[in-house]
Amino acid sequence: xxxxxxxxxxxxxxxxxxxxxxxxxxxxxxxxxxxxxxxxxxxxxxxxxxxxxxxxxxxxxxxxxxxxxxxxxxxxxxxxxxxxxxxxxxxxxxxxxxxxxxxxxxxxxxxxxxxxxxxxxxxxxxxxxxxxxxxxxxxxxxxxxxxxxxxxxxxxxxxxxxxxxxxxxxxxxxxxxxxxxxxxxxxxxxxxxxxxxxxxxxxxxxxxxxxxxxxxxxxxxxxxxxxxxxxxxxxxxxxxxxxxxxxxxxxxxxxxxxxxxxxxxxxxxxxxxxxxxxxxxxxxxxxxxxxxxxxxxxxxxxxxxxxxxxxxxxxxxxxxxxxxxxxxxxxxxxxxxxxxxxxxxxxxxxxxxxxxxxx
Amino acid sequence: xxxxxxxxxxxxxxxxxxxxxxxxxxxxxxxxxxxxxxxxxxxxxxxxxxxxxxxxxxxxxxxxxxxxxxxxxxxxxxxxxxxxxxxxxxxxxxxxxxxxxxxxxxxxxxxxxxxxxxxxxxxxxxxxxxxxxxxxxxxxxxxxxxxxxxxxxxxxxxxxxxxxxxxxxxxxxxxxxxxxxxxxxxxxxxxxxxxxxxxxxxxxxxxxxxxxxxxxxxxxxxxxxxxxxxxxxxxxxxxxxxxxxxxxxxxxxxxxxxxxxxxxxxxxxxxxxxxxxxxxxxxxxxxxxxxxxxxxxxxxxxxxxxxxxxxxxxxxxxxxxxxxxxxxxxxxxxxxxxxxxxxxxxxxxxxxxxxxxxxxxxxxxxxxxxxxxxxxxxxxxxxxxxxxxxxxxxxxxxxxxxxxxxxxxxxxxxxxxxxxxxxxxxxxxxxxxxxxxxxxxxxxxxxxxxxxxxxxxxxxxxxxxxxxxxxxxxxxxxxxxxxxxxxxxxxxxxxxxxxxxxxxxxxxxxxxxxxxxxxxxxxxxxxxxxxxxxx
Numbered sequence: 001x002x003x004x005x006x007x008x009x010x011x012x013x014x015x016x017x018x019x020x021x022x023x024x025x026x027x028x029x030x031x032x033x034x035x036x037x038x039x040x041x042x043x044x045x046x047x048x049x050x051x052x053x054x055x056x057x058x059x060x061x062x063x064x065x066x067x068x069x070x071x072x073x074x075x076x077x078x079x080x081x082x083x084x085x086x087x088x089x090x091x092x093x094x095x096x097x098x099x100x101x102x103x104x105x106x107x108x109x110x111x112x113x114x115x116x117x118x119x120x121x122x123x124x125x126x127x128x129x130x131x132x133x134x135x136x137x138x139x140x141x142x143x144x145x146x147x148x149x150x151x152x153x154x155x156x157x158x159x160x161x162x163x164x165x166x167x168x169x170x171x172x173x174x175x176x177x178x179x180x181x182x183x184x185x186x187x188x189x190x191x192x193x194x195x196x197x198x199x200x201x202x203x204x205x206x207x208x209x210x211x212x213x214x215x216x217x218x219x220x221x222x223x224x225x226x227x228x229x230x231x232x233x234x235x236x237x238x239x240x241x242x243x244x245x246x247x248x249x250x251x252x253x254x255x256x257x258x259x260x261x262x263x264x265x266x267x268x269x270x271x272x273x274x275x276x277x278x279x280x281x282x283x284x285x286x287x288x289x290x291x292x293x294x295x296x297x298x299x300x301x302x303x304x305x306x307x308x309x310x311x312x313x314x315x316x317x318x319x320x321x322x323x324x325x326x327x328x329x330x331x332x333x334x335x336x337x338x339x340x341x342x343x344x345x346x347x348x349x350x351x352x353x354x355x356x357x358x359x
Numbered sequence: 360x361x362x363x364x365x366x367x368x369x370x371x372x373x374x375x376x377x378x379x380x381x382x383x384x385x386x387x388x389x390x391x392x393x394x395x396x397x398x399x400x401x402x403x404x405x406x407x408x409x410x411x412x413x414x415x416x417x418x419x420x421x422x423x424x425x426x427x428x429x430x431x432x433x434x435x436x437x438x439x440x441x442x443x444x445x446x447x448x449x450x451x452x453x454x455x456x457x458x459x460x461x462x463x464x465x466x467x468x469x470x471x472x473x474x475x476x477x478x479x480x481x482x483x484x485x486x487x488x489x490x491x492x493x494x495x496x497x498x499x500x501x502x503x504x505x506x507x508x509x510x511x512x513x514x515x516x517x518x519x520x521x522x523x524x525x526x527x528x529x530x531x532x533x534x535x536x537x538x539x540x541x542x543x544x545x546x547x548x549x550x551x552x553x554x555x556x557x558x559x560x561x562x563x564x565x566x567x568x569x570x571x572x573x574x575x576x577x578x579x580x581x582x583x584x585x586x587x588x589x590x591x592x593x594x595x596x597x598x599x600x601x602x603x604x605x606x607x608x609x610x611x612x613x614x615x616x617x618x619x620x621x622x623x624x625x626x627x628x629x630x631x632x633x634x635x636x637x638x639x640x641x642x643x644x645x646x647x648x649x650x651x652x653x654x655x656x657x658x659x660x661x662x663x664x665x666x667x668x669x670x671x672x673x674x675x676x677x678x679x680x681x682x683x684x685x686x687x688x689x690x691x692x693x694x695x696x697x698x699x700x701x702x703x704x705x706x707x708x709x710x711x712x713x714x715x716x717x718x719x720x721x722x723x724x725x726x727x728x729x730x731x732x733x734x735x736x737x738x739x740x741x742x743x744x745x746x747x748x749x750x751x752x753x754x755x756x757x758x759x760x761x762x763x764x765x766x767x768x769x770x771x772x773x774x775x776x777x778x779x780x781x782x783x784x785x786x787x788x789x790x791x792x793x794x795x796x797x798x799x800x801x802x803x804x805x806x807x808x809x810x811x812x813x814x815x816x817x818x819x820x821x822x823x824x825x826x827x828x829x830x831x832x833x834x835x836x837x838x839x840x841x842x843x844x845x846x847x848x849x850x851x852x853x854x855x856x857x858x859x860x861x862x863x864x865x866x867x868x869x870x871x872x873x874x875x876x877x878x879x880x881x882x883x884x885x886x887x888x889x890x891x892x893x894x
Contacts, residue, residue, distance in 0.1 A: 219742070222725070226718060229721065
């Protein structure tokens with residue numbers, strides 16, 4: 001008989017081993033699924049996970065995809081630490097793109113060096129405003145932020161769709177539903193020639209470092225952790241939960257907005273009906289896979305970015321449906337949550353209790 | 360040592376009701392029961408003594424079939440038995456009254472009893488049985504009352520009636536008196552003695568030694584999972600039994616001779632506040648003052664508004680009272696949150712350690728930082744100053760003799776007594792003007808309790824006003840200068856410890872506030888306990 005037995009204290013090793021275990025199990029199950037679809041599993045896995053990063057351009061694309069994931073996930077991790085469940089990063093990303101991108105479209109013939117910095121600020125504000133709505137609803141009316149932030153995502157994406165189909169449609173664009181291209185002053189500089197790696201990638205690294213400082217070294221990060229781990233202790237010392245709800249939703253909203261702006265001012269270069277392949281949702285997995293720690297998020301972001309690249313390649317060279325990306329992401333989250341049980345429990349085979357020495 | 364109790368029992372005729380032989384039970388990293396043997400005769404009231412973690416609960420769980428022993432055997436009526444589950448134990452005739460009740464608040468007494476019975480065919484038959492048991496054993500209880508209207512003492516009676524309905528041959532009570540007034544305790548003892556006279560064996564678990572002395576004929580003392588002795592409590596003193604439990608000499612806290620009091624440092628006037636809990640107790644016109652150097656005790660049965668009082672004083676409530684209702688060193692603070700109250704020099708220790716006073720899965724350094732970061736200047740420009748934070752925790756650990764691997768250890772890895780020493784030390788080292796502490800030694804071993812009591816006395820001697828909220832009357836008598844009693848959200852007038860008796864406090868705990876007059880309480884009123892509104 002196999003049983004789960006509670007551990008006396010959380011296993012620190014399992015906290016870090018669990019993501020590794022989850023990835024290994026995802027690969028195994030992924031291989032089995034490929035086999036059922038009539039593909040050679042080893043070849044398919046190779047196409048999915050190795051081929052995309054086997055040349056330097058592939059690696060640079062990995063950074064491009066990881067950039068929004070990492071920026072968003074750092075913000076989400078802060079919130080999740082404080083038990084604030086912002087599920088609407090995708091919507092905040094979209095609003096950031098609309099606010100920052102709107103500025104670029106308004107000054108579409110500008111050559112000012114101030115345009116791009118202003119777009120960054122507007123992008124962050126747009127995302128933060130979209131995060132402020134669930135914060136207000138939660139603190140004033142005790143409405144669950146999981147539902148409100150998720151629903152606002154659809155409002156944001158439909159609003160973007162309306163804009164690019166209507167008022168913001170490119171007058172010289174042959175009626176295609178997309179905006180004017182942004183002026184050069186409103187595009188992110190490429191930091192590595194011959195690739196699409198842009199300034200946002202450098203900022204993502206900065207966000208990771210700042211996030212780590214905030215979470216581990218600052219009083220406000222301490223408050224976040226206390227509110228999340230022990231609400232009663234937080235009340236006892238006067239760390240107010242409502243303030244943390246506001247802080248984390250504004251922060252994660254702002255970072256998501258910034259990530260959205262980076263997408264439209266970087267790889268895309270204009271507003272389109274669809275500007276993100278679900279980065280805001282995938283970032284939730286990134287946050288958990290990275291153990292809600294900014295540095296962990298950096299690595300997890302790279303791994304999840306690989307599933308996007310692998311998915312694209314699998315479509316092209318293996319003829320697999322595009323859903324395979326989402327499938328892998330889902331399996332990974334599933335195994336991660338399952339493996340996390342092992343931080344609190346250990347597996348025992350058989351019913352014999354081992355004898356421990358006296359302490 | 361065991362030989363004494365054992366040999367004496369051997370001379371008795373017949374089989375023991377229950378005999379435990381060489382029971383051993385190990386948990387990962389901890390030997391909870393190590394070769395434990397003892398026996399209980401029919402009609403005997405037997406005490407199981409030991410500090411927290413001595414292995415009492417594990418032993419009870421084995422006898423009640425919740426856990427299985429790794430080694431050793433249990434004999435029932437002289438025959439070896441294997442008890443697979445609590446159901447088996449009940450069939451055999453073992454009844455257990457838990458320390459924490461498992462009752463449904465919104466259901467009636469009778470419904471709660473029916474839920475716990477193995478098979479109930481007819482509620483009317485059950486009602487008759489319940490009334491009969493209540494009459495026989497002097498346990499007045501209306502079967503149709505809803506549980507939420509009952510006092511804690513009455514709730515306990517439900518649990519006892521539940522057990523008695525199954526005609527137990529052995530009744531186990533785990534810390535049954537921690538929630539009772541002294542008068543309710545006496546009432547419970549009468550019931551237990553009557554049961555014993557009828558031949559029911561009783562296993563009584565308590566750390567209140569004067570009660571053990573008054574009730575029990577035999578005691579088995581556990582320490583560190585082993586039987587370290589047996590005695591006849593009637594021939595021992597509370598002190599000698601305590602020393603057997605902790606395995607060292609006990610020193611009474613030194614109260615000093617001349618206690619002088621300064622100005623009023625904590626003042627609560629006309630404080631009324633609705634409870635934020637569903638079945639909580641509202642505070643009604645609470646008044647108290649604590650002077651510098653004074654230790655004021657708040658006695659009372661749990662659930663009479665002590666939690667609400669603590670929350671109001673610490674500033675934890677959602678709704679605040681009017682500013683003037685609470686003053687710290689003359690400053691009105693009732694509208695302040697906890698951080699501003701702490702800035703004025705007040706510190707607080709809540710009853711619950713895990714998750715309220717400390718965070719189990721954070722390090723001791725972080726737990727020290729938790730309440731002390733402002734008064735001990737542990738932040739700079741919004742960042743945590745790592746070195747002073749760690750050294751503050753180290754100072755607490757050293758000054759208060761906290762047994763741990765160091766400041767990096769998780770708070771959850773400490774024993775209850777050590778964690779409590781750490782929390783109390785954390786607040787005392789902040790040099791507070793006012794300290795409010797709730798249940799300072801709840802679930803703490805005797806050695807740690809003595810250390811905490813002494814630390815509170817020393818703190819008061821330096822001019823701090825100390826308010827101790829405690830259910831433990833021994834504790835209040837040991838350290839307090841004066842006492843107020845809380846019942847139904849109201850406070851009695853303060854009385855100096857020197858001219859108040861334990862009986863008087865007991866009456867006040869029962870909710871009688873007019874003892875100053877000549878009101879003589881009618882018999883029976885007492886047993887209804889704290890927060891009852893008799894219909």
